[in-house]
Amino acid sequence: MYIYNATVATINDPDLNNYNEYSSEDFLLDEDFVKWVKSGGNEGALFFETVRTQFPDKISELMLAKSIYSSLHTIQENPDSGTKAKIWINVEDAIGEDQPEEQADHPVRLLQIWWRVAAILVIAGGLSWLAKSTFMRVPVVYQKQVAQAEVKLDEKINADKSPQTISLSDGSTVRLVSGSKLSYSDFSGAQRVVYLDGEGYFDVAKDTSKPFVVYAGQIRVQVLGTSFKVVSHTGQYKSNVTVTAGKVKVSAVDKNSKMMDGQEDEIFLTPNQQVVFDAKKRSFSKGLVAQPVQLAGVAAEFDFTNTTIKHVLSTIATAYGVTIRFENTAFESCLFTAPLDDMPLFRKLDIICQTVGATYEVFGTEIIISGGECSI
C-alpha cells in the first residue's frame, strides 16, 4: 500500500502542494509538515491552511502524522543540560593533547577503559562541568584534612592517563583514577584512615577490629571489608559512593574531618546501591546504581521455564540484592518462560514486564512493579 520511494519525487518538489495522495507517512516525510510540526505550529501556517481548506479529508491523516511525530519526540531520551558542554570539554582536551606523530599509534585506550569501568561501576553522575567556574568558592577540604591529620601520611597522585592501583599495608587496594589523589598512613592507629580527592575504587581487606575510613571531601565512608567506589573532587559539590560488595556507612563531615554537629544522617549502603552527597544542600540521596551487577557468591539460574512470576522476581531480587515490590498480586502466579541469562537486570525486568503487561519504576533503592495480568 505504501510505496515509499515513489512518493519521494513528489515530496521534494516544493511547488507541488498536492496532498491528495498523501497518507500519514507521506506527511511525516514532507519538509513543510516537518517545519510545521517542529515549530509547534508557529511556522508553516500556510501548509496547514492549505491542507485544511483544500484537502479536508486529509485532516485525519495529518493528525495521525502529527501524533506519530509527537509520540516519537516524547520517547526520545535527551541528555541532561550541560552534558553536551561537558563531553565537548573532554573531546577538546583529548584532541588538544595530541602530538601529530602519535595519531596513528594511540587509539583512545583511556576511553575504552572508562567504558569498562562504567560497565561495573557508576561514574559520578551530575558532576556539572560548571563547577569549574565556581571553584574558588568551594572549600579545599582535602588539603586541609590532610594537613591536619595526626599521623604521617604518604600521598599518591595519579598523573598518568590511566588508572593506577595502589596496594595498602593491610592488603587493601585502591584503583585511583587519573588525576586523583590519595593520602594514607601505615595504619598503625586504631582505624585505617585514608583521604581521597577525585575518584577511587576500593577493595578493602576484611579486618573487623580496625574499621577502614575514607574521608572524601565532605563525606566520610566507613567500612569493615568490602568493595566500593568513592568520587569526590575538590571544587565540586557532589560526591558519590557506589557499593559493589559488603556494607558501608556514609556520613557528612566538615573540613576538619569532624562529624557535623546536629548532622545525624548516616546512610547505609548495600551492594548495587549508591548515594550522592550534595555539599551545597548538605543532603544525601540514595538510589540504585544505573547498572546493577549480580552479587558475588550468589549462584542464580535465570533460564526460567513455566516458573511463577513471584518466583522469577524473588530469584532476581536475591541475585542482585535489590528489593522488588509489586502492588498487583494478580499476576504473581502467572507462569513465565524465557532465558534471561547474560543480560542486565533492567533488561530482564523489561522482558518480564512486557510478558505480563506490567511496568516498573525505580523509586530510591526499590523497584516497584505495577499493573500486569496473566492473559496478555
Next chain:
Amino acid sequence: MTIHSTHDAEQWNAFRLGDKSAYAQIYERYFDALYAYGKRFVLDHTQVEDAIQDLFINLWRTREKLSAVDNIKFYLFRSLRRDIRRLSEKEKFSETIDLENLLLINEYPAEEQASPESQEELTQRLIAILKSLPKRQLEAIMLRYYENFGIDEIASIMNVSEKTVRNTLHNSITLLRKNSNLFYPLLKLAAIYFWW
C-alpha cells in the same frame, strides 16, 4: 535534501582539512540526536557519553584518512551504532539486540478502542504502542519518521536489507493506524484551527 548535501559536503571537507570550527559545528548540531539514538542501546548514560566522546575524538584523529561524506548525520549515526555494538559485545553487558524480533508482528491488543477524543489522547496512545514494540522495530520507525533517513540509509545503519526495513515500517505504521482508530470525533476537533 540536495541543499543539505552540498552544505554537508562542504562542512565535512573543511573539517577534514583541519577546520576546528567546522568540527565544532558538527558536534554542536548532532550531539543531542546522537545521544538520544545511542541511549536506545545502553542503559547507562555514561556509556553513551563515552561512546560519543570516543567517536568525535576518533573523527578528529583520523580526519585526514576519512572519505568524503554527503550526509554527515547518516555517517555519524552509523558510526555510533557500530561503536556501541562493538563495545557492548566486547564488554559482555550487551543489551542483546535481537535480529529476529525485527519482523515480528506485534500483537498489541487491538480491541475495539473508542476513538481518541483529542490529539493529546491519540499521542499518548501511540506512545504506549511504540514503547511496547521490539527495540529494532522502534529504531526503524524513529530513523525514518523522526530523523527522516532514507530507506537505503536505514538499511545501512541497521545492517539489514532495504526490503526488511520497508516491511518493518509497513507493519509498524499499520499497527499504529489500527490502534489510532481515527474517526469523526477527531475530524470535528480538527475544525478547530490550532491543536497546540
